[in-house]
Amino acid sequence: AQSVTQLGSHVSVSEGALVLLRCNYSSSVPPYLFWYVQYPNQGLQLLLKYTSAATLVKGINGFEAEFKKSETSFHLTKPSAHMSDAAEYFCAVSAVFPLIQGAQKLVFGQGTRLTINP
Amino acid sequence: DGGITQSPKYLFRKEGQNVTLSCEQNLNHDAMYWYRQDPGQGLRLIYYSQIVNDFQKGDIAEGYSVSREKKESFPLTVTSAQKNPTAFYLCASSKDRGHNSPLHFGNGTRLTVT
Numbered sequence: 393a394q395s396v397t398q399l400g401s402h403v404s405v406s407e408g409a410l411v412l413l414r415c416n417y418s419s420s421v422p423p424y425l426f427w428y429v430q431y432p433n434q435g436l437q438l439l440l441k442y443t444s445a446a447t448l449v450k451g452i453n454g455f456e457a458e459f460k461k462s463e464t465s466f467h468l469t470k471p472s473a474h475m476s477d478a479a480e481y482f483c484a485v486s487a488v489f490p491l492i493q494g495a496q497k498l499v500f501g502q503g504t505r506l507t508i509n510p
Numbered sequence: 511d512g513g514i515t516q517s518p519k520y521l522f523r524k525e526g527q528n529v530t531l532s533c534e535q536n537l538n539h540d541a542m543y544w545y546r547q548d549p550g551q552g553l554r555l556i557y558y559s560q561i562v563n564d565f566q567k568g569d570i571a572e573g574y575s576v577s578r579e580k581k582e583s584f585p586l587t588v589t590s591a592q593k594n595p596t597a598f599y600l601c602a603s604s605k606d607r608g609h610n611s612p613l614h615f616g617n618g619t620r621l622t623v624t
Contacts, residue, residue, distance in 0.1 A: 401550060426612060435514070435600055435615030436553075482552060497568075498613060500552040 394419045394485045398501035406509045411470040413504050415457075415483030418464065424486035425466045426498065427457055431479045439481075442466060453477070478508045512537045516601050516616035523595075523623050531586045531619045533601035540606055542584040543613065546570060547598040556599075559584055588621065595623045 399414040417423055424443050428436040440451025447459045453476075457468045466483060483501040514535045523529045535542065541560050545553040555568030559578040573592025578584055584603075588595045598620050602613040 428613075428615075433519075433618070433620070435516075435602075435617045436613070437615070438612045441612055497555065497558075498553075500554075502550060502552040 394423065394499045396483050396485050396499055396501035398481075398483050398504050400504055401502065402505045402507065404507040404509060405473050407475055408472050411455075411468070411473045411477065411506065413468040413481050413483075413506065415466045415468065415501060416464050417466060417483070417485045419485055425457075425459065426484045426486070427451065427455070427466075427468050428482045428484060428500075429453075429479050430482065430503075436482060439468070473506075473508050475508050475510065478506055480505045514601055514603055514614055514616035516599075516619050518619060519617065521619055521621045523621070525623055526590045527623075528587055528589050529595075529621065529623075531588070531599055531601075531621070533584045533586065533616060534582055535584075535601075535603045535614075535616075536582060537603055537605075537614060538581070539603035539614070540581070541604045541611075542578065543602040543604075544568075544574070544576065544584070544586045545600045545602065547600055547618075553600065556586065588623075595621060597621060 395418045397416045426441045427439040429439050430436045440449045442449050442459045450456045455470045480503045482503050484498045517532045543558045544556040547553050554570050556574050557576045559565035565576050565578050575587045600618045601616045604611040604613050
């Protein structure tokens with residue numbers, strides 16, 4: 393079964409500093425991995441996804457993530473934080489529903505709330 | 511612009527009442543999903559539907575029911591059997607069933623039951 397662990401429920405960085413949000417996954421098959429962002433009282437928006445092409449994936453708003461199979465990790469980074477990056481971030485792994493060919497299920501981590509200090 | 515519309519944004523109900531949350535999409539997506547979000551617990555899958563007139567239970571389906579009579583619509587009913595219904599509910603859709611097809615989310619409905 394697939395699972396996702398996000399290390400740190402809250403991360404706080406200064407404006408202009410590096411953002412690093414950690415995600416480790418468990419999967420019995422090659423995974424598809426996603427990062428989503430959620431602003432207060434809104435739904436989730438896709439930041440980026442890994443689908444076994446390049447291990448370094450670039451997303452929107454200057455974010456990128458690197459897939460490391462040996463470490464089973466998919467950490468999200470941004471070189472310089474902006475106040476508008478304050479939000480909750482979710483890592484997710486795609487699993488295939490048992491018995492249903494081709495059906496998708498996203499398993500989400502518990503989320504990391506990112507705070508940006510001026 | 512295409513998207514997913516959830517209504518209402520806020521919903522208040524008395525304990526023991528059933529309540530239906532609306533979800534409509536104009537993205538022409540085949541698959542639709544309902545998630546429940548609680549603080550510190552991420553998102554948990556309630557029900558999903560791959561095609562019209564077909565739906566399957568997710569991880570926490572007890573106390574919920576759905577229908578998929580039209581491709582565009584996937585309403586969720588929270589029944590009185592749901593023991594802890596107060597939560598933020600998110601509807602999502604994806605283009606197909608492939609497991610690299612990203613989810614598109616609505617803006618959610620916050621349900622409060624007292």
